[in-house]
Amino acid sequence: MEFPKEKKIYCKKCKKHTKHKLKEFKSGKGRTLAQGNLRHDKNTNHGYGGKYKFVATVKKQNKTPTFVAECADCKAKVPYSLGKRMKKVKQE
Numbered sequence: 001m002e003f004p005k006e007k008k009i010y011c012k013k014c015k016k017h018t019k020h021k022l023k024e025f026k027s028g029k030g031r032t033l034a035q036g037n038l039r040h041d042k043n044t045n046h047g048y049g050g051k052y053k054f055v056a057t058v059k060k061q062n063k064t065p066t067f068v069a070e071c072a073d074c075k076a077k078v079p080y081s082l083g084k085r086m087k088k089v090k091q092e
């Protein structure tokens with residue numbers, strides 16, 4: 001599906017519709033010593049192939065794309081997503 005690079009979205013800070021730049025969201029690196037990661041490492045040696053318990057290995061074919069929308073006026077950033085899975089994401 002094709003996505004525009006700019007879109008008019010409601011901005012909570014400006015309290016009106018303004019132009020937003022859309023950029024694809026990329027998650028940052030996780031902390032290796034975070035509590036959840038330590039717990040995960042502790043629990044992943046039980047003989048289920050590196051998982052807590054048996055998990056069926058059917059992978060979803062498509063991803064839900066998420067974008068970061070940046071307000072042109074106040075530069076506030078908001079996550080923006082259609083909430084739908086799609087094969088390809090193109091930005092014009």
Ligand SMILES: [Zn+2]
Pocket residue numbers: 011012013014018071072073074075076
């Ligand atoms: Zn704004």
